[in-house]
Amino acid sequence: xxxxxxxxxxxxxxxxxxxxxxxxxxxxxxxxxxxxxxxxxxxxxxxxxxxxxxxxxxxxxxxxxxxxxxxxxxxxxxxxxxxxxxxxxxxxxxxxxxxxxxxxxxxxxxxxxxxxxxxxxxxxxxxxxxxxxxxxxxxxxxxxxxxxxxxxxxxxxxxxxxxxxxxxxxxxxxxxxxxxxxxxxxxxxxxxxxxxxxxxxxxxxxxxxxxxxxxxxxxxxxxxxxxxxxxxxxxxxxxxxxxxxxxxxxxxxxxxxxxxxxxxxxxxxxxxxxxxxxxxxxxxxxxxxxxxxxxxxxxxxxxxxxxxxxxxxxxxxxxxxxxxxxxxxxxxxxxxxxxxxxxxxxxxxxxxxxxxxxxxxxxxxxxxxxxxxxxxxxxxxxxxxxx
Amino acid sequence: xxxxxxxxxxxxxxxxxxxxxxxxxxxxxxxxxxxxxxxxxxxxxxxxxxxxxxxxxxxxxxxxxxxxxxxxxxxxxxxxxxxxxxxxxxxxxxxxxxxxxxxxxxxxxxxxxxxxxxxxxxxxxxxxxxxxxxxxxxxxxxxxxxxxxxxxxxxxxxxxxxxxxxxxxxxxxxxxxxxxxxxxxxxxxxxxxxxxxxxxxxxxxxxxxxxxxxxxxxxxxxxxxxxxxxxxxxxxxxxxxxxxxxxxxxxxxxxxxxxxxxxxxxxxxxxxxxxxxxxxxxxxxxxxxxxxxxxxxxxxxxxxxxxxxxxxxxxxxxxxxxxxxxxxxxxxxxxxxxxxxxxxxxxxxxxxxxxxxxxxxxxxxxxxxxxxxxxxxxxxxxxxxxx
Numbered sequence: 001x002x003x004x005x006x007x008x009x010x011x012x013x014x015x016x017x018x019x020x021x022x023x024x025x026x027x028x029x030x031x032x033x034x035x036x037x038x039x040x041x042x043x044x045x046x047x048x049x050x051x052x053x054x055x056x057x058x059x060x061x062x063x064x065x066x067x068x069x070x071x072x073x074x075x076x077x078x079x080x081x082x083x084x085x086x087x088x089x090x091x092x093x094x095x096x097x098x099x100x101x102x103x104x105x106x107x108x109x110x111x112x113x114x115x116x117x118x119x120x121x122x123x124x125x126x127x128x129x130x131x132x133x134x135x136x137x138x139x140x141x142x143x144x145x146x147x148x149x150x151x152x153x154x155x156x157x158x159x160x161x162x163x164x165x166x167x168x169x170x171x172x173x174x175x176x177x178x179x180x181x182x183x184x185x186x187x188x189x190x191x192x193x194x195x196x197x198x199x200x201x202x203x204x205x206x207x208x209x210x211x212x213x214x215x216x217x218x219x220x221x222x223x224x225x226x227x228x229x230x231x232x233x234x235x236x237x238x239x240x241x242x243x244x245x246x247x248x249x250x251x252x253x254x255x256x257x258x259x260x261x262x263x264x265x266x267x268x269x270x271x272x273x274x275x276x277x278x279x280x281x282x283x284x285x286x287x288x289x290x291x292x293x294x295x296x297x298x299x300x301x302x303x304x305x306x307x308x309x310x311x312x313x314x315x316x317x318x319x320x321x322x323x324x325x326x327x328x329x330x331x332x333x334x335x336x337x338x339x340x341x342x343x344x345x346x347x348x349x350x351x352x353x354x355x356x357x358x359x360x361x362x363x364x365x366x367x368x369x370x371x372x373x374x375x376x377x378x379x380x381x382x383x384x385x386x387x
Numbered sequence: 388x389x390x391x392x393x394x395x396x397x398x399x400x401x402x403x404x405x406x407x408x409x410x411x412x413x414x415x416x417x418x419x420x421x422x423x424x425x426x427x428x429x430x431x432x433x434x435x436x437x438x439x440x441x442x443x444x445x446x447x448x449x450x451x452x453x454x455x456x457x458x459x460x461x462x463x464x465x466x467x468x469x470x471x472x473x474x475x476x477x478x479x480x481x482x483x484x485x486x487x488x489x490x491x492x493x494x495x496x497x498x499x500x501x502x503x504x505x506x507x508x509x510x511x512x513x514x515x516x517x518x519x520x521x522x523x524x525x526x527x528x529x530x531x532x533x534x535x536x537x538x539x540x541x542x543x544x545x546x547x548x549x550x551x552x553x554x555x556x557x558x559x560x561x562x563x564x565x566x567x568x569x570x571x572x573x574x575x576x577x578x579x580x581x582x583x584x585x586x587x588x589x590x591x592x593x594x595x596x597x598x599x600x601x602x603x604x605x606x607x608x609x610x611x612x613x614x615x616x617x618x619x620x621x622x623x624x625x626x627x628x629x630x631x632x633x634x635x636x637x638x639x640x641x642x643x644x645x646x647x648x649x650x651x652x653x654x655x656x657x658x659x660x661x662x663x664x665x666x667x668x669x670x671x672x673x674x675x676x677x678x679x680x681x682x683x684x685x686x687x688x689x690x691x692x693x694x695x696x697x698x699x700x701x702x703x704x705x706x707x708x709x710x711x712x713x714x715x716x717x718x719x720x721x722x723x724x725x726x727x728x729x730x731x732x733x734x735x736x737x738x739x740x741x742x743x744x745x746x747x748x749x750x751x752x753x754x755x756x757x758x759x760x761x762x763x764x765x766x767x768x769x770x771x772x773x774x
Contacts, residue, residue, distance in 0.1 A: 001490075021521070023521075047630075052448065053442060053448060055440060055442060055443055055516050056442055056443070058520075059516055059520050060520045060521075061439065061440060061469065061471060061516040061517045062469070062471040062517040062518075062633060062759060062760050062763060063469070064470065064630070065470075065630040065631065065632070065633060065759075065763040065764055066519065066633050066763070068630060069630075069631070069632040069633065069637070069763075074630055074631055074632060075629055075630060075631070075645075075646075075649060076629070076630060077477075077480065077628040077629065077630065078630040079470060079481065079628070080468070080469045080470060081466060081467070081468065081469075082448065082449070082450070082467045082468075082469055083449065083451065083452075083466060083467060084448060084449040090464075093464065094466070094481060097484075097485065097488070098484065098488070100490075101484070101485070101488030101489060101490050102488060103388075103484055103487075103488050129442050129446055129447060129448040129449070130448045130449040131449075132453065133445075133446050133447045134408070134410075134447075240464075241464040241466070242462055242463070243434075243452040243456075243461055243462060243463060243464065243465040244452065244456070244461055244462070245452070245456040246449060246452060246453050246456065250456070258462075259462075372449060372452075373449050373452075376449060376452040376453070377449070377451075377465070
């Protein structure tokens with residue numbers, strides 16, 4: 001396997017954009033990524049698109065050639081990947097694999113979702129199709145309900161509190177307020193978060209990520225060719241995609257995600273690093289409890305201590321290991337299929353020193369963790385400076 | 388890139404099975420493929436699942452880990468591929484890539500679709516999501532309508548007749564009648580086909596493939612390890628996935644599929660063969676005209692002569708180059724997401740000499756062609772005996 005670099009990044013703002021369709025969002029992000037790498041559509045040898053539920057949200061299947069042709073890319077393999085909220089993490093994993101293995105040199109990975117055209121109850125129903133529809137979903141669960149059960153169990157076993165959950169929301173809102181492309185730019189207090197409208201006990205509105213439209217794209221090539229395109233290359237040091245059962249009731253312990261722990265271990269091993277070396281990360285905070293559990297499963301803090309770890313400020317912009325400097329899914333927004341690649345763009349932005357008001361001083365080694373459903377797919381990627 | 392072998396094949400019968408769900412179909416095919424290769428689920432290093440519209444047909448997304456865990460496969464990368472009717476062709480292409488590039492040794496590619504639970508008009512609507520919903524589909528077209536326009540144009544330019552189309556149906560019904568796993572086992576005459584109920588002029592019911600439930604799976608490994616598993620290994624000699632625009636009105640010529648011609652050329656080049664060397668093939672006869680055009684685009688006969696080529700008997704079981712010995716999508720059935728891998732199983736069955744009543748004498752070199760939508764994705768694979 002040869003070293004691989006991200007040579008171009010591009011994102012749309014995230015938000016609710018009534019006037020924008022799925023294809024225009026995707027082609028905007030692709031255009032930006034190509035421009036960032038000084039590349040043209042004709043240089044793209046294969047296209048990997050993550051999209052969760054375009055067929056349900058906007059009625060369009062067969063999305064990879066549909067999006068690609070809109071961006072001027074035809075003829076080459078164009079493939080759609082669906083892995084719930086880890087759809088574009090999975091697309092990126094396969095794009096990386098193909099370059100690392102020497103199949104292609106220049107490939108494009110992107111993600112897109114257009115969610116805001118559907119009313120919220122419909123969105124909740126579509127999102128539920130990422131759970132086990134024959135079991136937990138048929139029994140009446142939605143994703144907020146599943147993560148509420150996870151949060152409740154974590155509280156019971158480890159003493160995690162509502163304040164711990166709220167501290168994740170407060171931090172991510174503070175970061176998002178500094179991100180010009182974030183869906184929400186709104187500072188909140190612990191008190192506000194605690195008094196949020198109940199969604200699924202113990203989760204309130206402030207514990208839940210957003211329903212967003214948006215797209216993100218990255219261009220990849222072998223590290224040895226990166227200088228042909230850019231002086232801002234970011235290296236993929238380690239990556240892994242893993243899987244687990246869908247249904248919560250089939251898992252031995254719902255306070256941990258086996259797929260996350262395993263993906264982390266594999267990605268660390270490939271990168272030759274350990275958790276302590278990771279300076280910052282974008283974690284999949286679809287719900288506040290998910291960031292807490294991810295910070296534990298990836299070894300950033302001991303098991304069960306993810307809540308205090310955030311409340312005590314270790315994960316804020318000025319903390320020892322800032323998490324979700326972009327604002328995370330909570331504040332940046334969560335256009336499901338775009339999230340995995342968007343996380344990589346945000347980690348790359350930090351490593352390139354282009355994160356503006358959110359820029360970290362120590363940003364040589366970052367991580368992105370993209371979770372599908374309630375943990376049945378996970379993709380963890382470790383990125384570092386190319387030079 | 389190292390040589391890759393198919394070491395296990397497994398299929399469910401195709402048909403309308405009210406009592407079977409999507410997961411049970413997929414796990415049956417996977418179980419058979421593993422058993423055929425004397426392999427266990429724990430040996431599978433990655434899982435590639437083709438599925439077109441499980442979310443729309445049965446409400447389930449995140450299908451790869453859902454199916455995999457049902458088959459006893461967890462932890463490893465489990466990924467769903469959606470490329471309309473070429474979904475499992477694309478899954479197989481990526482599975483092959485990963486073994487050829489040395490990323491994994493033992494990988495499983497499968498395809499599944501459960502369609503019969505929806506009424507026919509709903510199925511037609513779901514299938515239409517593989518076309519350009521902002522253009523041709525919004526204008527009122529369905530897939531039968533799109534292929535009717537293609538047929539009409541082929542008739543206008545090349546003199547193709549209704550009899551030519553009907554001859555494809557008659558041949559494929561005859562082959563399907565000999566296939567114990569086919570959805571339809573019903574001999575028809577040219578006269579019957581011509582008098583079929585009109586669907587979209589000039590296509591009648593006999594020109595259209597079936598709405599089926601079913602699944603198929605293949606196990607792959609490096610050729611050098613094939614003997615550890617089986618004495619029936621089949622070698623992947625050449626393969627390519629290509630793409631084109633979705634909408635018919637964006638294509639210069641609708642009597643040919645650019646993605647098919649290009650995939651054929653690339654697969655031939657990789658295999659070091661030309662069209663004349665291919666002894667038999669499974670072609671994507673979603674409509675009779677599609678088989679005719681594929682036989683031209685792949686170079687089996689001159690452009691425009693696909694109709695007479697079939698009517699004159701060259702593609703029948705006793706002809707010079709038998710096409711769709713399985714019965715094809717027309718008679719074997721077309722559970723959309725399963726079709727690509729099912730075609731590979733059927734080509735492998737011939738090469739292994741296990742095709743029963745349909746067995747060909749000359750079966751050293753076969754081809755499978757899997758088409759997505761009205762030609763926006765194509766996967767062509769050339770298979771040969773491993774020894």
